[in-house]
Amino acid sequence: MKDQNKTPLFDALKKYNNDKVISFDVPGHKKNPLGLKEFSDVLGEEILRLDANSMKQLDHLSNPMGVIKEAEGLMAEAYGSDHSFFLVNGTTSGVQAMIMSAVKPGEKIILPRNAHKSAVNALILSAAIPVYIQPEIDEKLGISTGISVRKLEEAIAENPDAKAVFLMNPTYYGAISNLTRIINLSHRNGMAVLVDEAHGAHLSFSEELPKNAMRMGADMAAVSLHKTGGSLTQSSALLLNEGFVDSNTVKTVLNLTQTTSASYLLMGSLDVARKNLVVNGEEIFKRILGWVREARTRLNAIEGVCAFGPETIGNKGVYDFDETKLGINVNQLGHTGFEVYDILRDEYNIQVELSDTYNILAIISVGDTRENIFALVEAIEDIAEKYRRSPLTVKCIPLSNPEIIVSPRSAFYANKKILSLDDAVGQISGESIMAYPPGIPIVTPGEKITQEMVDYIKLLKEEHTTLTGTEDPEVDKIKVLGMN
Numbered sequence: 483m484k485d486q487n488k489t490p491l492f493d494a495l496k497k498y499n500n501d502k503v504i505s506f507d508v509p510g511h512k513k514n515p516l517g518l519k520e521f522s523d524v525l526g527e528e529i530l531r532l533d534a535n536s537m538k539q540l541d542h543l544s545n546p547m548g549v550i551k552e553a554e555g556l557m558a559e560a561y562g563s564d565h566s567f568f569l570v571n572g573t574t575s576g577v578q579a580m581i582m583s584a585v586k587p588g589e590k591i592i593l594p595r596n597a598h599k600s601a602v603n604a605l606i607l608s609a610a611i612p613v614y615i616q617p618e619i620d621e622k623l624g625i626s627t628g629i630s631v632r633k634l635e636e637a638i639a640e641n642p643d644a645k646a647v648f649l650m651n652p653t654y655y656g657a658i659s660n661l662t663r664i665i666n667l668s669h670r671n672g673m674a675v676l677v678d679e680a681h682g683a684h685l686s687f688s689e690e691l692p693k694n695a696m697r698m699g700a701d702m703a704a705v706s707l708h709k710t711g712g713s714l715t716q717s718s719a720l721l722l723n724e725g726f727v728d729s730n731t732v733k734t735v736l737n738l739t740q741t742t743s744a745s746y747l748l749m750g751s752l753d754v755a756r757k758n759l760v761v762n763g764e765e766i767f768k769r770i771l772g773w774v775r776e777a778r779t780r781l782n783a784i785e786g787v788c789a790f791g792p793e794t795i796g797n798k799g800v801y802d803f804d805e806t807k808l809g810i811n812v813n814q815l816g817h818t819g820f821e822v823y824d825i826l827r828d829e830y831n832i833q834v835e836l837s838d839t840y841n842i843l844a845i846i847s848v849g850d851t852r853e854n855i856f857a858l859v860e861a862i863e864d865i866a867e868k869y870r871r872s873p874l875t876v877k878c879i880p881l882s883n884p885e886i887i888v889s890p891r892s893a894f895y896a897n898k899k900i901l902s903l904d905d906a907v908g909q910i911s912g913e914s915i916m917a918y919p920p921g922i923p924i925v926t927p928g929e930k931i932t933q934e935m936v937d938y939i940k941l942l943k944e945e946h947t948t949l950t951g952t953e954d955p956e957v958d959k960i961k962v963l964g965m966n
């Protein structure tokens with residue numbers, strides 16, 4: 483067991499600051515507030531002094547041998563893995579590195595259809611061939627949950643040559659799939675298990691929270707410490723258990739796209755966030771879970787509001803539940819989640835993580851206070867009183883598995899023409915369309931565009947969901963494969 487009270491990278495950074503090193507390297511602000519005055523007037527001079535570049539004393543992210551290596555060792559141990567790699571371009575870069583390390587061009591990877599866009603984009607980079615599994619759907623709440631072992635068994639039986647299985651732990655709304663069975667099943671069939679833990683950086687840091695994927699035996703996991711672990715935005719970690727993928731391969735893959743000027747502010751924050759989670763996590767999450775449970779009870783006392791949680795365990799695709807995800811179903815109030823999301827922001831100064839047609843999601847994390855959590859509860863109580871309308875019925879439109887005509891990478895590089903959405907029905911898509919948040923693709927490059935997809939896109943547009951992915955900012959037109 484290492485000394486998890488240590489913060490080797492952050493300590494080296496503080497020493498660099500105290501040493502008052504005279505800089506003839508980059509960054510060009512040279513730690514002089516005049517180098518970036520307006521910025522340092524607001525953020526303070528210290529931020530410039532700590533904004534260093536790689537050097538012997540601070541190590542190099544591309545080939546760590548000193549304090550970064552030591553800090554990565556502590557991170558690996560904190561998450562129960564053999565290795566960790568600090569990331570300064572978010573979990574997006576970790577998801578891409580996992581897929582590119584485990585799956586070669588033309589090889590198959592099994593993944594849920596609601597995988598984040600970073601995974602779908604990784605298919606373009608890696609030239610891997612997707613085999614999609616439809617996630618389970620909670621029809622009452624209108625959300626997707628985890629993946630079922632039965633569907634994975636079917637996908638494996640039909641694609642025994644697949645090299646890896648990719649999944650999310652937990653989902654945005656907190657659902658956890660049966661990881662033990664999924665990992666055993668995948669390993670028995672010679673497939674690596676790659677886990678998107680963008681929303682699970684806090685898992686395992688309290689007895690009361692579900693276990694993280696690496697502790698359950700996954701091969702790799704990409705973890706957004708910046709989302710629920712307390713570190714600065716963009717800072718994440720990639721974790722590896724040796725076996726299916728070796729650490730040198732991962733390092734080489736990461737260095738394909740990783741900056742050669744990694745931010746020490748981001749990496750220093752990873753070091754401190756890891757220490758905080760290990761040393762104080764039990765106490766922090768005990769406190770937070772107490773507040774969340776109290777908040778759920780109060781929210782569920784409001785007629786028409788359902789703050790769903792662990793009682794969904796046992797429903798389709800929910801094997802366990804991360805209680806720090808406070809999902810609130812609002813359709814019985816007669817409003818879409820999108821509307822409540824806007825009302826909260828515009829009238830109550832409250833920003834929640836995401837919304838969909840029927841729900842909003844508040845993420846409760848290391849920095850939350852009781853006061854903040856109950857400001858949200860009171861706002862929902864107020865909204866229920868002031869804005870109640872007749873209930874909306876949940877119209878869940880589970881999309882069918884897409885028909886993949888060409889690989890995402892071939893589609894990405896093919897000739898394309900632009901058509902209206904209606905004219906594009908039956909054509910092969912050259913673009914993705916995502917609803918963001920929560921970042922679930924409706925169509926991705928290489929798939930046949932169906933009437934069902936176009937109808938769903940139109941519905942989302944009526945609900946004013948942010949749709950992205952097409953060159954056309956209005957998403958009225960889409961690129962399809964072929965010449966004009």
Ligand SMILES: Cc1ncc(COP(=O)(O)O)c(C=O)c1O
Pocket residue numbers: 571572573574575577598600650678680681706716718921
């Ligand atoms: C499920 C999921 N995976 C991956 C990512 C990418 O993470 P990051 O923003 O750290 O790059 C996100 C971000 O929202 C996400 O929600």
